[in-house]
Amino acid sequence: MEIIKIKKDHLATGLDALKKSYQLFGPVKKDSCHEFKRLEQDEQPDLNFTNTRLSPKALIYPQSETMFTYSLDENAEDAHILKEAVKTDVPKAVIGIRPCDADAFLLVKRNFDAPDYKDPYWLNAYAKTTLVGLACENPHKTCFCTTSGSGPFSEQGLDILLVDIGDDYLAKVLTDKGAALAKAAGWDTPADSDSATEDIECLKAAAEESISSSVDTDHLKELDTTALHQAPFWEDAAFACINCGTCTYLCPTCWCFDIQDETCGAKGTRMRNWDSCMFPLFTMHGTGHNPRGTKKQRVRQRFMHKLKYYVDKYENGTLCTGCGRCIRACPVNIDIRKICNQMNHYNPDTVEEPAS
Amino acid sequence: MLGYIDKIREIAKGILEDKKIDMVIGFRQGSVPMMNEPCIIRHPDDVENLVWDSHCGINLANYLAGRTEKIGVIAKGCDSRNIVNHIIENKISREQLYIIGVPCKGMIDRHKLADMAAGEIVAVDESTDSVMIKGADFESTSPKDDVMQKNCLNCTHRNPVIYDILAADLVEEQTDTDRYVDVRQIEELSVEAKQRHFTDLFSACIRCYACRNACPLCYCPTCFVDESRPQWVGKGQDTIDIHTFHFLRAFHCAGRCTDCGACERACPVGINMRTLTKKLEKDCAELYNWEAGLTIDTRPPLDMFDVSDSNAFIK
Numbered sequence: 193m194e195i196i197k198i199k200k201d202h203l204a205t206g207l208d209a210l211k212k213s214y215q216l217f218g219p220v221k222k223d224s225c226h227e228f229k230r231l232e233q234d235e236q237p238d239l240n241f242t243n244t245r246l247s248p249k250a251l252i253y254p255q256s257e258t259m260f261t262y263s264l265d266e267n268a269e270d271a272h273i274l275k276e277a278v279k280t281d282v283p284k285a286v287i288g289i290r291p292c293d294a295d296a297f298l299l300v301k302r303n304f305d306a307p308d309y310k311d312p313y314w315l316n317a318y319a320k321t322t323l324v325g326l327a328c329e330n331p332h333k334t335c336f337c338t339t340s341g342s343g344p345f346s347e348q349g350l351d352i353l354l355v356d357i358g359d360d361y362l363a364k365v366l367t368d369k370g371a372a373l374a375k376a377a378g379w380d381t382p383a384d385s386d387s388a389t390e391d392i393e394c395l396k397a398a399a400e401e402s403i404s405s406s407v408d409t410d411h412l413k414e415l416d417t418t419a420l421h422q423a424p425f426w427e428d429a430a431f432a433c434i435n436c437g438t439c440t441y442l443c444p445t446c447w448c449f450d451i452q453d454e455t456c457g458a459k460g461t462r463m464r465n466w467d468s469c470m471f472p473l474f475t476m477h478g479t480g481h482n483p484r485g486t487k488k489q490r491v492r493q494r495f496m497h498k499l500k501y502y503v504d505k506y507e508n509g510t511l512c513t514g515c516g517r518c519i520r521a522c523p524v525n526i527d528i529r530k531i532c533n534q535m536n537h538y539n540p541d542t543v544e545e546p547a548s
Numbered sequence: 549m550l551g552y553i554d555k556i557r558e559i560a561k562g563i564l565e566d567k568k569i570d571m572v573i574g575f576r577q578g579s580v581p582m583m584n585e586p587c588i589i590r591h592p593d594d595v596e597n598l599v600w601d602s603h604c605g606i607n608l609a610n611y612l613a614g615r616t617e618k619i620g621v622i623a624k625g626c627d628s629r630n631i632v633n634h635i636i637e638n639k640i641s642r643e644q645l646y647i648i649g650v651p652c653k654g655m656i657d658r659h660k661l662a663d664m665a666a667g668e669i670v671a672v673d674e675s676t677d678s679v680m681i682k683g684a685d686f687e688s689t690s691p692k693d694d695v696m697q698k699n700c701l702n703c704t705h706r707n708p709v710i711y712d713i714l715a716a717d718l719v720e721e722q723t724d725t726d727r728y729v730d731v732r733q734i735e736e737l738s739v740e741a742k743q744r745h746f747t748d749l750f751s752a753c754i755r756c757y758a759c760r761n762a763c764p765l766c767y768c769p770t771c772f773v774d775e776s777r778p779q780w781v782g783k784g785q786d787t788i789d790i791h792t793f794h795f796l797r798a799f800h801c802a803g804r805c806t807d808c809g810a811c812e813r814a815c816p817v818g819i820n821m822r823t824l825t826k827k828l829e830k831d832c833a834e835l836y837n838w839e840a841g842l843t844i845d846t847r848p849p850l851d852m853f854d855v856s857d858s859n860a861f862i863k
Contacts, residue, residue: 223818224663242668245817246754255754256784333670334580432586434610436758438816452783465783468756473774523758523814524606525578525585 195392196374197383198354198361204236206377210285213376214322217251218287219244228286239288239356242332247444247517248293249300251286252317255441255466259313259451265458274462279313285322285373291346291353292337292513294323296444298349299513302506303447313464322369325350327392329399332516336529339406340514344399345392355392362388407532409510412503419540420500421492429531430491432524437468439518439526440494445511448474469493495531550674552650553600555715556622559648563620564592569646572620573611574598581672582658586611598622600715602674605655605697607810609764613639621645622715624652626699626808628708629841630764633804636847639767649711651719654692654700655809659818661695664688699809699822702727709842727807728830730823746791752817753790755783759821762814765801772796798824803832803848806841 198206210216211233218237219226226241228248260274297318304311304318328335328344337343347353351370355362362383365371374380440446450467453460467474470491475484484490502511512528519527560572575584576597584603589595600622608621609630619640623631628649634640656679662669667683674680680689693701702725707718737745757773760766773781773793782789798805798821805825812822832838836849853862 224659225818256786332668428588431588431611434758434761434814436761436814437754437756438758438814441754441756442816450783454782454784454786463784465785471757471774472770473776476776519580521816522583523762523816525580525583527579530579 194365194371195383195385195388196363196365196379197381197388198363198379199381200359200361202379203361206379207231207236207287210373210377214283214285214373215280216285216287217248228289231287237287239326241288242330243290243293243328243515243517245517245521246442247296247515248286248289249296249444249446251284252297252321253300253314253447256463257313257465258461258463260462262460262462263458264455264460268458277461279316281320283320283322284317285324287324288326288354289323289350290328290515291325291344291348291350292328292335292340292342292515293444294325294349295337295342295346295513296349296515297323299445299502299511300447302508322351322373323349324352324354324370324373327353327355327395327399329356329395331399331403332520333404334516334519335403335514336405336407336516337514338400338403339409340512341509342513343396344403345396355395357391357395362392364392405516405529407514407529408536409499409503409532411536412499412510413507415500415535415538416540417496417500417504420535420538421496423535423538423540424543425534425538426488426492429495429526429534430488433470433487433491433526434524435470435472435487435490436523437466437470438521438523439528440468440470441466442517442521444513444515444517445498450474469497491526495528495535498528499532499535550601550676552715553598556600556648556650557595557598559713559715560589560595560598560620561592563646564589564595568618569620570617572598572622572648573608574622575600575604575606575608578603581669582656582661600650602654602656602679602692603658603672605809605813606762607764607808609634610762610810612645613764613767615640615644618644619646620648622648622650623708623711624650625703625705625707625709626652626806628710629705629806630808632710632841632844633765633806633848635844642844646713647708647711649708649714651708651714651716652700652703652706653719654696654703654706655813656692656695657697657813660697661690664690664695697809697813698820699807699812701725703807705806705839705842710844728826731827731830734823734827747787749821749823750787750790750794750819753794753819754817755785755790755793756816758814758816759794759811759819760797762810763801764808764810765804766797794821794824798828801825802828803836803838803850804840805829 216231217228218231219241220229221238225245227244227246258277262274263271304314331344347366351367353364365374448467449464451464453462476482498511563569572589576587577599578584582603584599607627609627635642665681666686669681671682677692678689679692679695781792812820838849
């Protein structure tokens with residue numbers, strides 16, 4: 193693995209060069225928050241941020257995505273034929289993605305790249321995207337990545353990891369995609385490998401040390417699903433929840449969608465839109481019956497999916513990278529750390545029956 | 549307001565012990581700065597979990613609709629007005645409630661405070677008139693007026709309008725405030741400029757519906773945007789669908805909205821959708837001399853028919 197050194201002044205030059213062959217995306221400050229957006233010709237990312245308000249999942253998995261188009265014009269040759277929506281083939285690169293958010297793509301990939309089903313939209317978008325991560329040196333108090341299978345310097349899912357060392361970035365080139373991007377950017381000054389590795393390790397240790405919040409996940413796997421499902425704490429945990437979609441829409445690992453046809457005149461599109469298990473309509477049956485008709489059932493589903501069903505199904509940790517967005521944005525202070533710990537330490541034998 | 553909590557706990561303990569009510573709905577300490585979590589207290593020993601400070605902006609009336617228990621509820625001015633709405637609209641009965649009125653001096657805008665801070669806020673300390681924030685390497689103090697929720701700054705009903713007991717002496721109401729400066733600015737825009745204004749206002753909307761779900765008025769069993777048989781509104785990120793949601797929701801709140809600010813407070817992307825409901829509030833004030841939620845004896849103007857109505861079309 194190669195480590196190169198990029199003078200901070202040269203980052204912009206390289207990014208400008210990349211715009212010839214890539215669509216670039218990066219964090220940009222608007223009003224008081226950073227969000228990922230397409231970097232226009234004269235635009236540079238603002239890498240002075242902790243994390244973006246919305247996760248970058250929309251870069252691979254847009255909130256609204258056209259899958260097919262169709263015509264209802266009976267005179268048209270292609271009437272009633274679904275035609276695949278035309279997608280751009282231009283490679284994309286995301287500059288400054290945080291390691292937790294890149295990691296999240298790998299968790300989501302288990303769903304979209306399953307042995308029996310490959311989601312072409314997600315996979316195509318993911319395949320043509322190069323992820324240039326920015327190591328996280330000042331995490332939020334609500335970040336708990338180090339106990340969620342990720343970390344402020346995690347390299348999982350990244351093609352390049354940038355580490356800010358003052359005047360320069362050290363760029364750890366992690367994949368062939370990353371090497372191709374570095375070459376296209378003209379970033380080719382090798383760093384002294386030993387001292388660069390030492391610098392990175394030193395900053396990494398400090399960053400990990402500064403993560404002050406954590407979750408316990410060690411018992412989740414062995415817990416009895418039915419007992420956990422029936423645990424009395426859900427009533428209390430769900431009380432404050434207003435069942436909005438904030439947590440699921442800001443979450444980098446929530447992947448659920450709904451498919452809709454929209455017709456305007458004789459032209460139509462079949463699209464998929466993010467959906468949320470917090471919404472009653474999410475599980476509404478055609479009969480009118482709703483198997484998750486209550487708030488408690490929906491709140492429980494969200495946490496059981498992330499912290500139990502996913503754990504059991506993939507045997508590779510929770511469906512959470514500890515980015516903390518849901519904690520920071522929840523309008524009523526539902527805190528996944530608290531609920532995760534309640535679940536992890538739940539013992540049906542010692543619990544009292546809830547007061548009715 | 550900081551001194552209220554002892555009295556609130558004392559009242560809550562008393563009514564739970566006397567079995568006047570089955571539960572108290574209030575706030576417990578949040579897990580992050582500037583947030584408290586709505587909660588239920590069922591046992592007199594648990595009243596110590598209740599908290600009260602300037603981070604209790606969530607409208608607790610939102611947790612009452614359809615409940616069947618006898619409930620002690622902590623209510624600041626706006627909460628109490630929404631309780632009045634609920635009683636008028638038969639979402640809960642007056643007899644079910646024991647209202648612990650809390651005269652309010654305004655809630656802190658957590659988004660504004662976070663924007664003003666030189667880094668991540670790890671602690672907030674408030675006194676009567678000022679708010680101190682602390683981070684890893686900064687500390688600053690602001691007058692409370694500078695960091696208050698916008699709706700609180702020109703609130704004219706800080707005192708509860710309906711209550712069984714007060715947790716503190718009534719506070720002086722703000723009377724010399726102009727509630728509609730922002731609405732008039734929009735009213736004066738041309739049609740095109742208005743359209744640009746609203747398109748820009750809602751451009752960040754992710755349709756999480758936090759505004760709707762935080763609103764005590766939005767208790768419809770199925771919201772019009774969730775109707776699926778037939779479907780009324782598109783589900784994608786189309787601007788017109790997003791506008792349809794916000795405009796229709798606001799109209800549905802006409803004559804009912806108390807400007808509690810729950811919608812704006814809940815929004816994860818900082819949209820000030822209150823400009824819509826405030827316009828309708830202003831219209832109701834001008835056309836019907838009406839303020840929502842002040843008395844349980846009168847239904848909102850858009851909710852009743854009167855033979856003496858000045859408009860001929862309705863007769």
